[in-house]
Each structure stands twice: as structure tokens, then as C-alpha cells.
Amino acid sequence: MxxxxxxxxxxxxxxxxxxxxxxxxxxxxxxxxxxxxxxxxxxxxxxxxxxxxxxxxxxxxxxxxxxxxxxxxxxxxxxxxxxxxxxxxxxxxxxxxxxxxxxxxxxxxxxxxxxxxxxxxxxxxxxxxxxxxxxxxxxxxxxxxxxxxxxxxxxxxxxxxxxxxxxxxxxxxxxxxxxxxxxxxxxxxxxxxxxxxxxxxxxxxxxxxxxxxxxxxxxxVDKMQGKVFSLSVSPQEAAVWQTRTLVGNIRKRDADVLLRIVGDNGFGGITVPPNLEDVYLYYFQEIAEEE
Amino acid sequence: MQLWKLIKYELKKTVCNKFFTITFFLLFVVNIMLWCEHWEAFGDGRKVTKYTKAECALLESLSSESLTAFKEKMIEQYGADVFSPSYIPTMEMMSPPGYFGEQFSDFGIINTYVALQQMNEENEALYQNVLKAAKQFGREALEEGNDYEVRRNQSIIRLYSVPRPEINCLVCSWNDFLFGRHTMLLALLLIFQSGAGMFTKEISSQTWLLLHTSKNGKGKTLASKFFAAGIIAVATVIVFQGSSMLMIHLNYGLLGAAEPVSAIQGLELFPFSFTVGQYVLLTMLCQMWAAIVISVLFCTVSAISGSGLVSYIVNGFILGGSFLLVNFSPDSEWLTGPLALIRPEKYFESYYTVNILGYPVMGVLIHLIIDCVVGIGCIILSAKVYHRKRRKI
Structure with a gap:
């Protein structure tokens, strides 16, 4: 077949x-x-x-x-x-x-x-x-x-x-x-x-x-190893980060905000295991931004 | 078997559509209303027809001796010119009882008798004239070597030499049915409504995608749509014309179905020995044929149109143009359009033929052949364009 x-x-x-x-x-x-x-x-x-x-x-x-x-x-x-x-x-x-x-x-x-x-x-x-x-x-x-x-x-x-x-x-x-x-x-x-x-x-x-x-x-997903990061920022900075990088997720905590950043540059964040949504975001970022 | 299944589903798609049901109901009611313009007088005509029927039956049952006795008595009572068509009746004559008892007035019987006599005599004279002219023209054509005219006049002589049965009863109200225009227009509007949307509805609802990716979704589905449109066209003509016939019967009464066609004014020279009933059936068959032809045209436009709106507009022009052409056309034998057969009397009021390689072929047959060719062409065009057009979207 x-x-x-x-x-x-x-x-x-x-x-x-x-x-x-x-x-x-x-x-x-x-x-x-x-x-x-x-x-x-x-x-x-x-x-x-x-x-x-x-x-x-x-x-x-x-x-x-x-x-x-x-x-x-x-x-x-x-x-x-x-x-x-x-x-x-x-x-x-x-x-x-x-x-x-x-x-x-x-x-x-x-x-x-x-x-x-x-x-x-x-x-x-x-x-x-x-x-x-x-x-x-x-x-x-x-x-x-x-x-x-x-x-x-x-x-x-x-x-x-x-x-x-x-x-x-x-x-x-x-x-x-x-x-x-x-x-x-x-x-x-x-x-x-x-x-x-x-x-x-x-x-x-x-x-x-x-x-x-x-x-x-x-x-x-494996190809995305090392391209997904977790970065802790202040609540005020979160909005600025969204315009500078591809943010896959935002989790609010007591004192800070945890961003899931997808890209070649982690900006000092901790590398985390990628998933398929990260792949999607990585490949289709331009389209996503246009939309 | 599969095609019939597909046709059944296509019929259901169209007939179970709310818009179709409403349109059908409205047009049906309008048709009924138009046959009963004066409700207060509804059924009065039927009483007159009933008397006429009884008078005809009475006259037919009379022996020649009884008839002679009746005529002598009437001449004696009302004068020598009482059997003249221009005789002015007295009040006494017009009201029963008369010579034949309580039920009949003398004038009623005399009037029916004179009308029947006159019709039979005039028709006989007409046939003799036709035969005389055919022999004359036939001889001239023979001298000129005009094969077509020779053959045509031979056919006329053969057809009009057949002895015609006598008219024994007056024909009542069949003219209204045969020459009425509004019923077929209303029926055609319903056929238009169903045919124009036959394919475009699949496009607007995107269901054509399902059809075009299925084994029978192209050729057989297309064929089933044309068949369904044809069945709807035939059923519509039967329902509308049937209801018209019923309304005419209830209102005015129908009489004389068993009489020869020549009893209908305008069809005295009908070339075949048909009865009025047979001619009515022939007319309805012709109208069904015309309805099928126009439904094929509607479907074709629907199949090649990009949208429902375009289909309805173009088909609207086709219907309007065809209807005008058949009812108000210039005096042309060919400029009749696809609806010519909704009024087939044009082809039957005389022996109308066309010269095909020197042979006289009846005009109606030529029209049927042209319709077939156009219809087949339309279906082929639909199959090709509908398929191809969708693929280029």
C-alpha cells in the first residue's frame, strides 16, 4: 500500500x-x-x-x-x-x-x-x-x-x-x-x-x-532538545519577554512568572524537555505571529 | 438497481426540501384559484353541461322516424326556419316542458341538434376541400418533379380519406383545458425551482466533495439527478394538469371525451382519427416531454454554474424567454424554443410536415428529435463541465 x-x-x-x-x-x-x-x-x-x-x-x-x-x-x-x-x-x-x-x-x-x-x-x-x-x-x-x-x-x-x-x-x-x-x-x-x-x-x-x-x-521532539527553556521573570517583565521571544507557556507563581521559551537562545533559562507543541511553535512562529 | 436507489435519494433531497414544499403548495393553490375566478358561480357551468349531455344522449337514442316526427312537430309549432342557426327563440321554446317532457326545453334540443348537424356538415366539406386541394397540388407537384410535395399530398389524401366518425355530442370545456396557459406556467415555475438548484445546492452545502470522492459520485450521481429532475417534471405536469382538469370538471363540467378531435374548434383538420380524450392524453404527453426538456436545460445550467444565484438568473431567462416564445412568438415554424410542445396544437391543427431529403416528416417528430439531440448534448456538457469545473476550484 x-x-x-x-x-x-x-x-x-x-x-x-x-x-x-x-x-x-x-x-x-x-x-x-x-x-x-x-x-x-x-x-x-x-x-x-x-x-x-x-x-x-x-x-x-x-x-x-x-x-x-x-x-x-x-x-x-x-x-x-x-x-x-x-x-x-x-x-x-x-x-x-x-x-x-x-x-x-x-x-x-x-x-x-x-x-x-x-x-x-x-x-x-x-x-x-x-x-x-x-x-x-x-x-x-x-x-x-x-x-x-x-x-x-x-x-x-x-x-x-x-x-x-x-x-x-x-x-x-x-x-x-x-x-x-x-x-x-x-x-x-x-x-x-x-x-x-x-x-x-x-x-x-x-x-x-x-x-x-x-x-x-x-x-x-528529539530534534528540539536544547531549544526549550524555563525562565523565571518578574510579572512586569513577562509582557516584554513575549514580544522578544517565542513563549510557549506562562505560569504565574507567588513572586514571579515562569516562562516556557522556545528558540535557539534561552536567555539564561534552564533547559527543559521539549514536547510536540514546542515543535509546532518553533516551526510555525512566523505564521503564528502574523495571525 | 443502484441508479434507481440514487434517483430515489435525489427525489427525496428535492421534494423534502422546505422551500420546494412551500413553493409547490403556493403554486398549487394559485392554480386552483385561477380556475375558480367567480366562487359564487362555482358549478353553474356544470349544470349546463349536464343538460347538454342529456340532450346529446337523447338525440343519439332517437330513431330516424322519431327524429323526423320531432322535426315536423317543431316546424309546425315554431315555423319553417326553426332549424336555422339564426333563429331567434321565444320564451316558451326556451323553458321546459317541451316535446320530450319535463326535463328538456325545445330550444335546447333544437340548438344542440343544429350545432351537431352544422359541425358534421362543415367538417365533411372541409375534408372534401382538403382532398380536392391535395389532389390538385399533388398533380402540379408531379408535373414539377417535386418529390416532397408529391409524397406530402399522397399522405394528406391517405390520412383525410379515412372516414371520420360523426360528432354525436358537443364538446364542453375541453378547450379550456387544452388551450389554458396558466397551469403549465405554474408547473414550469415549480420545475424551475427544483431544476435550477439541483446541482448548485450540492456546491453551496459542500456535499459535492463527498460525491466527487465516491465511486458512483460522478457519472451515476449526475445521471440520477437528471432522472430525478425529469421525474419531478412529469409528476408536476400530472399533478397540475390533473388538478386543473378536476377543477374544470367541478366548475364547468367536461363533456365529449369520446368524440372525434374535429369537434374541437381549431382542430377540425387534425390529421388522425383520434378522440378528444386521446388528444388530451397526447397533449399531456407532449407537455410532459416539454417539461422534461426544460428541466434538462435547468439542470445543465445548474451543473455548469458556479453559484445558485447565477443558475437561478440564467434559468429564469431561459424559462421566461421560452414561455414568451411559445405563446407570443412571431409566425415562424422554427422559432419555437424548447417549450413548443406545451402547446402542441401548433403541430396538429393541420398536417404540418418538414422536408427531410424529399420525404415529409411530421413537424412534431422533428421537434422531438431536436429535443433529444439538445438534451443528450446538455447531459454530456454537464458531465464534462461540472466535473472539470469543480476540479479547478
Whole structure:
């Protein structure tokens, strides 16, 4: 099982959304990390085959996805960013419809079992007969994931699947994806580090349309050794430090403030063990400042 | 099987839409209201039709001896010119009881008898004229070597030589149904509402992303949308025209469905031996066809439009233009537009043919073929542009 992306470029008028992105993926969960505007959705839409790149190619098992056409869509599960879905449909009805759209040739009984199974996975079985218009944002998001899982895809693309979910639902969703990820390539785009920290086999970091880093979470964190510091400053100085350095965290204590500084210069602070959020901050500092 | 499943879901998407339901209800009520302009007189016409029906039935049941006796008695009672169409009746004549008892006035029976006689005689004369002219023109065409005209006149002679059944009953209110305009306009507005949003709703709700990444999300889904639009178009015509027929019947009464089409004013030269009922069915089939064609156009514009607003504006112009063209068009055989068949009498009021390689082909068939070609072209265009356009977003 192999998905390869070769030198992808997507040029809009006056703006390059993707600039020479290349990578190859095998089975496992991959986190596509980047701030808003980094090109994550553009990349995922190109991989999903709904957007044409200006140049470059996406290959599934060494064959161009454009040539594979429906054979590629048959193995694909895609959850777009915040789809509205069909509000007049019931949840189960929507999944029956999606099964038909996905060309699943199942008997009625098999189909009902498949739908029940994915509804169980996303914990919506008890709401199967409710209209989608009555669903909360989180429930819709879960239903979107249910439809993506319906055809047991080999390639699962999730575009910011945790958007709009409360912490409990996010944890549940992470567990769901970890459960179903076996024998699949899962690409999960997000700008929330904790979504993918513990489950991603590798993290691909996208910034200004370029792939700036790709590694396992542990290796990325390891590369940050010696770049995260803890510095004690007075409460009055805290604000000034935030403008001079990248501050990952501020903890107020009785007499002072403890800053978590990310950067090559620790300004005399004590080196502390890094985590993935530090990695994010380190790589995307410019974007973060612009935002 | 899968396509039918997809069609069912597409129908549900459209029909269960709140906006569609409200629009349908409003247009349906307007249609009903327009057939009942004067509620206080609702149903009065039906009583008149009922009398006419009874009079026709009575006349049909009379033997020739009884009829002769009746005519003699009437001439004796009211004068020699009582069977003349210009005869001015007296009050006594107009009110029952009459010759045939309590139920019928003499004038009612005389009037119906004269009208039927006149219609049959005039139609017979008309056919004889057509045959005479066809023979004359056919001979001239033969001398000129005009194959098309020769064949056309041969066809006319063949069609109009078929003996036509006599008109035994007056046709009441079918004209209102056949030539009324507002019902089809209202039906088309509903078809417009459903067709113009068929694809753009997927775009505005972003659900097209789900469709385009699924195995059947392109070709079959596109086909199912066109089928669903066509089914909605047909169902809308049936519901609106059916309700109109019911309202006309309740208000004015419908009579004469079994009579020959030539009993309808303006269709005396209808080339085939159809009854009024069969012609009504033919008209409705033509209207359904026109509704399907326009729904295909609406869907095509919807598929190639970037937004719902553009789709509704462009489709609005298509609907408005087509409707104006068919109802108020210049006297052109070709400038009829996609809705020409909502008023098919244009094709049937005489033997209207087109010269195709020297052979006379009925105009309606040519129109159907053009519609098919345009429809298939539209679907191909939709498939190509809809797919490609989305990929360039």
C-alpha cells in the first residue's frame, strides 16, 4: 500500500498554495500539521482527486490517480472540512445514500449491519433515526467520519476532523481513528498538536505550501532538545519577554512568572524537555505571529 | 438497481426540501384559484353541461322516424326556419316542458341538434376541400418533379380519406383545458425551482466533495439527478394538469371525451382519427416531454454554474424567454424554443410536415428529435463541465 505525492504545485492567481510538495506514505496514521493557510486543505483536496494540481502528480500504488478514476475513489474515504451534509435526511438514511454513492453492492441485511457498525464506531447508533438538522456540529462531524469509513477505505483522508468537537468527543474520535487505522493509510490534517501527538506514525509539517519537516513525533521532539527553556521573570517583565521571544507557556507563581521559551537562545533559562507543541511553535512562529 | 436507489435519494433531497414544499403548495393553490375566478358561480357551468349531455344522449337514442316526427312537430309549432342557426327563440321554446317532457326545453334540443348537424356538415366539406386541394397540388407537384410535395399530398389524401366518425355530442370545456396557459406556467415555475438548484445546492452545502470522492459520485450521481429532475417534471405536469382538469370538471363540467378531435374548434383538420380524450392524453404527453426538456436545460445550467444565484438568473431567462416564445412568438415554424410542445396544437391543427431529403416528416417528430439531440448534448456538457469545473476550484 503506497501513496506518493510528487512535486505538487498549486498556483492560484497571485498566490502559490503548494510549492513542490513530495512524499511517500505507507500504512499508518500521518498527521498533516500546519497553521491556517499553510495549504493543508489544498493538499488533501488534490490527494482526494477533487482538485487538479498546477503541476506534479499523486500516485496510488504507482499509478496516477487520474488514470485510476473510480478505482481510486473506491478505496478512498474522505471527510471534508465541515461538510453541511443533507439536513433533511436521517443519519442512517444518509449513510444508506452514501453507500449507494460509493457503489457498495451489499444485500439489505449486510448494508444495515455495515451502517450500524460505523454508527457504533462514531457513537451515533442511538441517534440513527434522527434528522441531521437536529445534530450538533460535533455529531455532524462524527457522521461525516462514519460515511468516510463506510466503504472500509484503504486511504482515509480527514480534513480537520476535530473542528467543532468538545474535548470528550475529540478523545473519542482519536480512539476511533486509532482503532480503524489498521491496514490503512490515514492522513489527518490539523493545526491542533494534541490531535495527532500520540497516534501519528509520522508528522508532516506544512508551512507556506512547503513541506518543511517530516518525521516521527518522537524524532521531531528529539530534534528540539536544547531549544526549550524555563525562565523565571518578574510579572512586569513577562509582557516584554513575549514580544522578544517565542513563549510557549506562562505560569504565574507567588513572586514571579515562569516562562516556557522556545528558540535557539534561552536567555539564561534552564533547559527543559521539549514536547510536540514546542515543535509546532518553533516551526510555525512566523505564521503564528502574523495571525 | 443502484441508479434507481440514487434517483430515489435525489427525489427525496428535492421534494423534502422546505422551500420546494412551500413553493409547490403556493403554486398549487394559485392554480386552483385561477380556475375558480367567480366562487359564487362555482358549478353553474356544470349544470349546463349536464343538460347538454342529456340532450346529446337523447338525440343519439332517437330513431330516424322519431327524429323526423320531432322535426315536423317543431316546424309546425315554431315555423319553417326553426332549424336555422339564426333563429331567434321565444320564451316558451326556451323553458321546459317541451316535446320530450319535463326535463328538456325545445330550444335546447333544437340548438344542440343544429350545432351537431352544422359541425358534421362543415367538417365533411372541409375534408372534401382538403382532398380536392391535395389532389390538385399533388398533380402540379408531379408535373414539377417535386418529390416532397408529391409524397406530402399522397399522405394528406391517405390520412383525410379515412372516414371520420360523426360528432354525436358537443364538446364542453375541453378547450379550456387544452388551450389554458396558466397551469403549465405554474408547473414550469415549480420545475424551475427544483431544476435550477439541483446541482448548485450540492456546491453551496459542500456535499459535492463527498460525491466527487465516491465511486458512483460522478457519472451515476449526475445521471440520477437528471432522472430525478425529469421525474419531478412529469409528476408536476400530472399533478397540475390533473388538478386543473378536476377543477374544470367541478366548475364547468367536461363533456365529449369520446368524440372525434374535429369537434374541437381549431382542430377540425387534425390529421388522425383520434378522440378528444386521446388528444388530451397526447397533449399531456407532449407537455410532459416539454417539461422534461426544460428541466434538462435547468439542470445543465445548474451543473455548469458556479453559484445558485447565477443558475437561478440564467434559468429564469431561459424559462421566461421560452414561455414568451411559445405563446407570443412571431409566425415562424422554427422559432419555437424548447417549450413548443406545451402547446402542441401548433403541430396538429393541420398536417404540418418538414422536408427531410424529399420525404415529409411530421413537424412534431422533428421537434422531438431536436429535443433529444439538445438534451443528450446538455447531459454530456454537464458531465464534462461540472466535473472539470469543480476540479479547478
Amino acid at each position: 503506497e501513496l506518493s505525492v510528487e512535486n505538487l504545485v498549486k498556483q492560484y492567481s497571485g498566490h502559490r498554495a503548494l510549492d513542490g510538495v513530495s512524499f511517500t506514505l505507507n500504512e499508518g496514521v500521518y498527521g498533516l500539521l500546519g497553521p491556517n493557510g499553510a495549504g493543508k486543505t489544498t493538499l488533501i483536496n488534490i490527494i482526494a482527486g477533487i482538485l487538479l494540481p498546477t503541476s506534479g502528480a499523486v500516485n496510488w500504488e504507482k499509478a496516477d490517480i487520474g488514470n485510476l478514476d473510480w478505482r481510486y475513489r473506491e478505496i478512498l474515504g474522505f471527510q471534508p472540512q465541515t461538510p453541511t451534509l443533507y439536513k433533511t435526511f436521517r443519519a442512517d438514511e444518509f449513510l444508506y445514500y452514501m453507500a449507494a454513492v460509493k457503489g457498495m453492492n451489499l444485500s439489505k441485511k449486510e448494508l444495515r449491519m455495515t451502517v450500524d457498525k460505523v454508527l457504533d464506531i462514531v457513537n451515533l447508533r442511538q441517534d440513527a433515526h434522527r434528522k441531521i438538522r437536529e445534530f450538533s456540529g460535533g455529531m455532524r462531524q462524527r457522521l461525516g467520519i462514519a460515511q468516510a469509513l463506510l466503504n472500509e477505505p484503504k486511504l482515509l483522508l480527514l480534513d480537520e476532523p476535530t473542528a467543532g468537537l468538545d474535548p470528550q468527543e475529540r478523545i473519542r474520535l482519536r480512539n476511533v481513528i486509532a482503532t480503524v487505522a489498521l491496514n490503512k493509510i490515514v492522513i489527518w490534517t490539523t493545526h491542533i498538536v494534541s490531535d495527532i501527538e500520540y497516534m501519528a506514525k509520522e508528522i508532516l509539517m506544512l508551512k507556506n505550501g512547503r513541506l518543511i519537516a517530516r518525521d516521527t513525533p518522537a524524532a521531531l
